[in-house]
Amino acid sequence: MTLSLPRPRALLLDFGGVVFLTTKNPAGPSEATNRLAAILARAGHEVNREALSASISAGHTALKHWKHASSRRRHPKELSHREIVMDFLTSDLPDAHRHTLATEARRVLHDINSVMSHHTVRTGIFDLLAVAREHDIPVVIVSNAHSGDNHRRLLRAHGLDHLITAQIYSDEVGIRKPNPEMIELGAAAAGVDPHECWYVGDTMDRDVVTGRRAGVGAVFLTTSQHTANPPFAVADAPDAIVAEPADLVPLFAEALTRTVTPPAVPSSQSDNDGKRERPVLFLDHGGVISTSHSDDTLLTPFMSQVAQLLSRAGRAVSVDEVRHLLTSARAAHKDWKAQRRWEFDATGQPLREITAREFWVDLFGGPLSDQERALLRTEAVALMAAYGRAKSRRTQRPGIHDLVAACHSAQVPVVVVSNTVSGVAVRAECAAIGIDQFIAAYVCSDEVGVRKPDARILEHAVAVVNADPATSWFVGDKPENDAVVARSVGVANRVVMRGGATPDHLLEEALNSGLATHIVDSPRGVLDAMTILGRPDVPAIHV
CATH class of the missing domain: 3.40.50.1000 (HAD superfamily/HAD-like)
Structure with missing residues (x-):
């Protein structure tokens, strides 16, 4: 293989599919059920093991779809441990069971991840890390994970942790690949810029895309069960795909003996997607564009429509009542904007715009019945568009x-x-x-x-x-x-x-x-x- 590659100053590695090859543990679902059942039993809950197992299985399937969908986003965030446990793994269980397991969410995910798969160190990883150490090249793990704790445990158990400069896991930093901030953080932890890094992963939709978005010097894939089957078409391509990390060792060693100036901008991206900045x-x-003035001939028909909507709840609502509610809502909205502006000026937090639901349900509908407020909520977006045309x-x-x-x-x-x-x-x-x-x-x-x-x-x-x-x-x-x-x-x-x-x-x-x-x-x-x-x-x- 002949490639013209920049000399790396840091090596960033994915975890699963690169450092370790993962295979499903046939006994994993049963062992995971046992772990969670033990936590529930200790809290005094009667456990329906069949329902618990079914909920865990459904949760894992839903998580898989969520991960694929997240890979299409530019800057995806990671779910919290509690969200994964409450909203995915235990959604079908009684609330008492869900909350019990959520209080131990970090431990629950560690236990599940430790039994669901077997992990085998990939061929050539020790050699690759040895070359990095010989040349004083920092190595950073950059991995999506729902239990960084478990990944750290595996690195220690296989004697790899002392060869790693830093470990970055999505559950610990709150973002996930293909968010380029994952690699930017990895590069910063190594004390270099992203374009001075080589990045090695095993997926097209997460690893290659992340590397290109972050502008790394080179992106490689080591083949795994995920490499050839991305969940959707991916435009970016790696610099090379190799069977094992061992195949990267000679490329890595050779690149460390020469200097090739890396491109300032990754080949598939530019800050403006290749378009020249221009005056606007x-x-x-x-x-x-226009000036405005109040006009009751526009506002009265609109208020009549609001009155008709509210009257569906079984109480006759007059235009005068709507007018009074709208006057109060406008005054409250003015105060709301002033408070948001004060917070923005004082703290720099985003100067948020009010939503249609907040205006119509909370400010306008505050004194109304639950049913009337529910009707306002169902029509809030349409009401706001009509109000925007009618208010002046x-x-x-x-x-x-x-x-x-x-x-x-x-x-x-x-x-x-x-x-x-x-x-x-x-x-x-x-x-x-x-x-x-x-x-x-x-x-x-x-x-x-x-x-x-x-x-x-x-x-x-x-x-x-x-x-x-x-x-x-x-x-x-x-x-x-x-x-x-x-x-x-x-x-x-x-x-x-x-x-x-x-x-x-x-x-x-x-x-x-x-x-x-x-x-x-x-x-x-x-x-x-x-x-x-x-x-x-x-x-x-x-x-």
Whole structure:
């Protein structure tokens, strides 16, 4: 085998399929049942062994499907020990039994994992680790596991633990492969960067994908029962597939005698999926695309629909009662937002957006009966979309069509970034005024889960269109939200617009402090600024 491989400064190894070959223990299910039955009996529970065994078996089958589904995610998290025991292994058992076993969840999983499979050290592992030690190459175990304790026990029992620099198990760190953070943590524990590592696994969907996402120098597979049968098609490929770890020893030893500069970015991935960063126009919705004012001719029919919904519970509900509940819910929502903002400013925790269920069931429906609240819960998402359209009448800002059409013509993407209770309503409003065709994407707080000025919402928008913040523009009407979030993400051109929710003197303060870079009277002013400035970092846009 002839390969051009970078010289590794660390060796990262999966556990099962690489260090050990696992085979099912025919007596494992019975022994696992005995272990759990003993814990239940000690707590004074009468044990139905057949039901216990069936529940454990069903749980293992469900866990297998969950693992496969998790392998499709970009940054999967690991289940806790209690979740595995309570929600998978004992779901069919009485609550008292479930809670008893959950109190011993760590021990339960150790006991089950120790009896379900036999473990045999794979051919060549000792030789591979000996070469690593000879060349002072740290070795780190990076493994998905529901009992890292059991893996550590096996390494000790076979005399391998003293050859390992660090051991990283998903149940202990809370994430699982193909989350690239697993390998990033392994590399950090070895004191190197991921691109300086070789990674060896046995699965396509977890190990190869993890290695490529993390940007390791080389990825190898040692064949096991899992290698040839991934649960779904995998686009990434390993550098080589070998039968045993022994086949890696000469490759490893040879690579340690030379230097090949590793690629800075893994071949199958790049930070922007191969797309060049570009200038983008980010627009707030309310106050920029349109202005709004209350209009009872819209809100009254909506409240009538809510009254009809609640009346299904058998009590006649009037529009006036709905109006009172809605007024209270709005006031409570205002307080809710203020509290979340205080927590964000004080602690940096995510500035969360309220959910449709929280607004309609908890804030609006607080005084109502259980049945009425249940009806609200079933319709909460649809109610929020309808409320988003009915709570005010919107008027298109002059020049908005010209601005977005000019950007579209100049191939400058336009992304709407809005704090809103309903992204559905935002899209509908843009469609109603005829600009939806020019919008590249909508990033709405109710859908992303966080609000401006939390940087996460704009970071998401930047990723959607591969934006270059240094040449992009953000236009809003609230400096404390729009200009702040734009500056936090590095957007160079931060425009605040008169005529929205913020008094002019506060807009001037934002400009004078450097928080904002421009003040304009309308979307036409944005278009003029983007054209007249004429700097090389500003897109030239002409109507």
